[in-house]
Amino acid sequence: RKEVEQDPGPFNVPEGATVAFNCTYSNSASQSFFWYRQDCRKEPKLLMSVYSSGNEDGRFTAQLNRASQYISLLIRDSKLSDSATYLCVSQNTDKLIFGTGTRLQVFP
Amino acid sequence: NAGVMQNPRHLVRRRGQEARLRCSPMKGHSHVYWYRQLPEEGLKFMVYLQKENIIDESGMPKERFSAEFPKEGPSILRIQQVVRGDSAAYFCASSPAVAGSGNTIYFGEGSWLTVV
Numbered sequence: 001r002k003e004v005e006q007d008p009g010p011f012n013v014p015e016g017a018t019v020a021f022n023c024t025y026s027n028s029a030s031q032s033f034f035w036y037r038q039d040c041r042k043e044p045k046l047l048m049s050v051y052s053s054g055n056e057d058g059r060f061t062a063q064l065n066r067a068s069q070y071i072s073l074l075i076r077d078s079k080l081s082d083s084a085t086y087l088c089v090s091q092n093t094d095k096l097i098f099g100t101g102t103r104l105q106v107f108p
Numbered sequence: 109n110a111g112v113m114q115n116p117r118h119l120v121r122r123r124g125q126e127a128r129l130r131c132s133p134m135k136g137h138s139h140v141y142w143y144r145q146l147p148e149e150g151l152k153f154m155v156y157l158q159k160e161n162i163i164d165e166s167g168m169p170k171e172r173f174s175a176e177f178p179k180e181g182p183s184i185l186r187i188q189q190v191v192r193g194d195s196a197a198y199f200c201a202s203s204p205a206v207a208g209s210g211n212t213i214y215f216g217e218g219s220w221l222t223v224v
Contacts, residue, residue, distance in 0.1 A: 004150075043199055043215040044151065087150065094164050095141070096213060100150035 004099035021102045023071040023088030030090040038085045078106045112216035120222045127187040129219045133202030140183045141201040190223045
């Protein structure tokens, strides 16, 4: 079983839609969690950290549920520029563990 | 751009040759990480180094792969006797201290290795 699991998608949504991604992790000792964004043939870039209390950054909201070992990312009012692969990431001691990513395609 | 610098960006090697990938961390960063991304897969941790020390190499294949981060100069990921399965994107990242302890990790643009 992979340590971080995500639905690979793709999610095809129209501009303006709200889309939610989910992720589960298996290592209960994981300490921190993040969402990264990766464009095709580019490096991953940090989108936001994820906290149990939930956190919001503009159109993006992330949530962590430690009891069920579940992480979510909500994107409101999708833009064409949001098209990318979204990587769910857990941190365990000195390393980041990446999910395989969920692909989002926003169409006009 | 004072970000994480990787070179070469693209490298083609024949089976059996050696590949050397270089990474210069961001200024002031003493922690370097190497990740590999196979086609259509997620990033996989390979190795974590500090200057002159390998801290965690639990993700490194047992044979043909080695990494170093000398006192002077960039970190090097070396792959000997490459095989087609080594074709992947290799990302280097750096942080000012150990990743996750409130320290953001920054990725380079990657080195794409193609083995023919």
